[in-house]
Amino acid sequence: MNASRQAWHRHARILLAWTLSVAALSAAWAADYPSRPVTLIVPFAAGGPTDVTARIFARAIAPELGQTVVVDNRPGAGGTLGGGQAARAAADGYTLLWGGTSTLAVAPALYASLPYDPLASFQPVSRAVRGPLVLAVNSKLPVRTVADLVALAKARPGRLSFGSAGVGSIIHLTGELFKARAGIDLIHVPYKGNAQVLTDLTGDHLDMAFIALGHMLPHMHDGGLRPIAISSLERNPLVPDLPTLAESGYAGFESLEWFGLVAPKGIPADVLARLNSAFRHASQHPSVRAEIAKLGYMPVDETPEQFSAAVVAEGRKWKQVVTDAKVLVE
Missing domain, CATH: 3.40.190.150 (Bordetella uptake gene, domain 1)
Incomplete structure (x- = not known):
C-alpha cells in the first residue's frame, strides 16, 4: 500500500509539474x-x-x-x-x-x-x-411613405418588384422580411451586385429595393429614386429626416x-x-x-x-x- 501510495504521489507531482510548465509556456507565448x-x-x-x-x-x-x-x-x-x-x-x-x-x-x-x-x-x-439599409422606391411610383407603399402593393398584388444583390443576400432577406411583416406580395428580382440594382431602380426597371446606407448616400437626392425609410431601430444621424420602418408601423423591424x-x-x-x-x-x-x-x-x-x-x-x-x-x- 505504501509503495502504491508513493507511486501515486510521484505521478501526481509529475502531472502537476507538467501542467504548470505548460501554463507557464502558454503565458509566455501569449x-x-x-x-x-x-x-x-x-x-x-x-x-x-x-x-x-x-x-x-x-x-x-x-x-x-x-x-x-x-x-x-x-x-x-x-x-x-x-x-x-x-x-x-x-x-x-x-x-x-x-x-x-x-x-x-x-x-x-x-x-x-x-x-x-x-x-x-x-x-x-x-x-x-x-x-442599416435604406428602403428606396423609383421616383415615378406614387409613394412617399411606407404606408403609401404598402397600400399600393396591396392594390397591385404580385405586380411591384424589388431588387437585390442576389438570392440570399441581406438585401434580399430584408425584402422578404418586409413582405412578411407588411402582408404584401412582391416580385423578387436578383442581380449580381448592388450597382446594377441602383441602375435599374433609377432607370424605371425596378419599383423598390433595400440598399445599404453607404451605397445610398451618394444617391440620396438623385431624381430617379426616393428614399422612404431606414431599417435601423433608431434614425441615423447621416440621414436624420429619414424615418425608420419601426416608427412607420412595423415595431421592432431591424435589419443591419x-x-x-x-x-x-x-x-x-x-x-x-x-x-x-x-x-x-x-x-x-x-x-x-x-x-x-x-x-x-x-x-x-x-x-x-x-x-x-x-x-x-x-x-x-x-x-x-x-x-x-x-x-x-x-
Missing part, C-alpha cells in the same frame, strides 16, 4: 503575441464593403499589435470558402477571419452543408461595424449589415484578450470612425461574449426568414 505578421482572411472579393471595412481595421489594429495585418481575399461560395479556410487554420491567433452577416448568420440558414459552424468553429473577438473579427476556436485566452483590447481600442480612433461613417456604418464596441450572443440571435432571426420565405440557393 505575452509575446504577435511575433510575426497576422493574416486576416476576407471571404469576399476586393472592393466590396466586406473588404473595405476589413482593410480599415487591419490598418488600425496593426500599430496596436505591433505587427502587420495582411488582408487575404478568399472569395467564393457566398463567403463560405474563405470561412472554411479560416476554420481549418491553427488556433494560434495568426490567422483570423473578417466575418459578417452573410458568413456567420445567413449562410448557415441557406446551405445544408457548410465547411464550418459559426460558433463551434470560431471564437468571436468583437464586431466592428453595423450599418455587420462585420467583425473572429478567430479559429481554441485560441489561448490571453491572445483573445489581446486581440479584443487592440480591436476595441483601434475602433475608438477618430480617423477610423470618420472612415466608417463615410461608408454608412456605426462603430460597435463589444466583448467576445456579446458578439457570440449577437451571432446566435442573428442566426436564429435569418433562419426563420429563410424558412418562411422558402429561399433556395442554387
Whole structure:
C-alpha cells in the first residue's frame, strides 16, 4: 500500500509539474503575441464593403499589435470558402477571419452543408461595424411613405418588384422580411451586385429595393429614386429626416449589415484578450470612425461574449426568414 501510495504521489507531482510548465509556456507565448505578421482572411472579393471595412481595421489594429495585418481575399461560395479556410487554420491567433452577416448568420440558414459552424468553429473577438439599409422606391411610383407603399402593393398584388444583390443576400432577406411583416406580395428580382440594382431602380426597371446606407448616400437626392425609410431601430444621424420602418408601423423591424473579427476556436485566452483590447481600442480612433461613417456604418464596441450572443440571435432571426420565405440557393 505504501509503495502504491508513493507511486501515486510521484505521478501526481509529475502531472502537476507538467501542467504548470505548460501554463507557464502558454503565458509566455501569449505575452509575446504577435511575433510575426497576422493574416486576416476576407471571404469576399476586393472592393466590396466586406473588404473595405476589413482593410480599415487591419490598418488600425496593426500599430496596436505591433505587427502587420495582411488582408487575404478568399472569395467564393457566398463567403463560405474563405470561412472554411479560416476554420481549418491553427488556433494560434495568426490567422483570423473578417466575418459578417452573410458568413456567420445567413449562410448557415441557406446551405445544408457548410465547411464550418459559426460558433463551434470560431471564437468571436468583437464586431466592428453595423450599418442599416435604406428602403428606396423609383421616383415615378406614387409613394412617399411606407404606408403609401404598402397600400399600393396591396392594390397591385404580385405586380411591384424589388431588387437585390442576389438570392440570399441581406438585401434580399430584408425584402422578404418586409413582405412578411407588411402582408404584401412582391416580385423578387436578383442581380449580381448592388450597382446594377441602383441602375435599374433609377432607370424605371425596378419599383423598390433595400440598399445599404453607404451605397445610398451618394444617391440620396438623385431624381430617379426616393428614399422612404431606414431599417435601423433608431434614425441615423447621416440621414436624420429619414424615418425608420419601426416608427412607420412595423415595431421592432431591424435589419443591419455587420462585420467583425473572429478567430479559429481554441485560441489561448490571453491572445483573445489581446486581440479584443487592440480591436476595441483601434475602433475608438477618430480617423477610423470618420472612415466608417463615410461608408454608412456605426462603430460597435463589444466583448467576445456579446458578439457570440449577437451571432446566435442573428442566426436564429435569418433562419426563420429563410424558412418562411422558402429561399433556395442554387
